[in-house]
Each structure stands twice: as C-alpha cells, then as structure tokens.
Amino acid sequence: MTRDLTEIAQEDARDAEIERLKAEIVRKNTWVKAQGATWWECRKCGYPTSGRVCQKCENIELQAKLAAAEAAVGTLNELRSAEGASVEILCDNPDGPPSNAILVWDDWTGWKQKRFEGESLADALSNALAAKGETRAKD
Secondary structure, three states: OOHHHHHHHHHHHHHHHHHHHHHHHHHHHHOOOOOOOOEEEEEOOOOEOOOOOOOOOOHHHHHHHHHHHHHHHHHHHOOOOOOEEEEEEEEOOOOOOEEEEEEEEHHHOOOOEEEEEOOOHHHHHHHHHHHHHHHHOOO
C-alpha cells in the first residue's frame, strides 16, 4: 500500500496547521482546542496541559480551599470551645443576602440564641467570633 504525494502533502499541511494552532493558543492565551491535538493551555498559568487546568494550578486551588476549610473549622471550634457552648449552622438562603447564617448559644450571648449572618459561612463565623471578642473585651 503506497501513499501518493498528495496524501503525504495533505498530512504535512495538517501537521503544520496543528503546530500553527498550538502556537496561536500559547500566544493568545485562548481556549481554542488545536485540531487533532490532545492538549490545552492552562487557563490559570498558560502551561500546556491535558486538562483545562494544569496539575500545579489545581494543587494551588485545592490547597487554598483546604486552608479556608481549616480556618472555618478552627473558628467553629473556637466558638464552641466553652463548656455548654453551641453553634448551629443554618441552611443557605438562596434569596439572600445574607446568604449564610449561624446561631450561637454561649455565656457571652447570655445563654440566648444569637444570630450572625454573612455572605459566606466563613463570614458568618468570623462575625460571631468578632462579636465574642468584643463582648469579652467589655467584661
């Protein structure tokens, strides 16, 4: 089975077009998938990758999410550290704002339910922790 010069020329032209498109993707930082190519340019850093985000950027995103989650848990634990203290996380409010709220019972709230709101759960927890600090500072 022999290939004629026309087939070889067409394949060479297609390969050249693929290389041109790859260069254009890198140059313009776009999400155009090169014809026949199996790689993309990372939307964060521009590094060629097989997915939409490279492993390095994905790890950075995951580390940031993990740090935020650890901070929220730390704040939650601080709010409920006293004996008998309780924190209730309310469901998200789709009609917001505020989008998130918590209820806190503690000695600094006079053992009464006190509501704290925020655009995120972390904001609501931070608002409660700030109020706790202000109340403790007054005492």
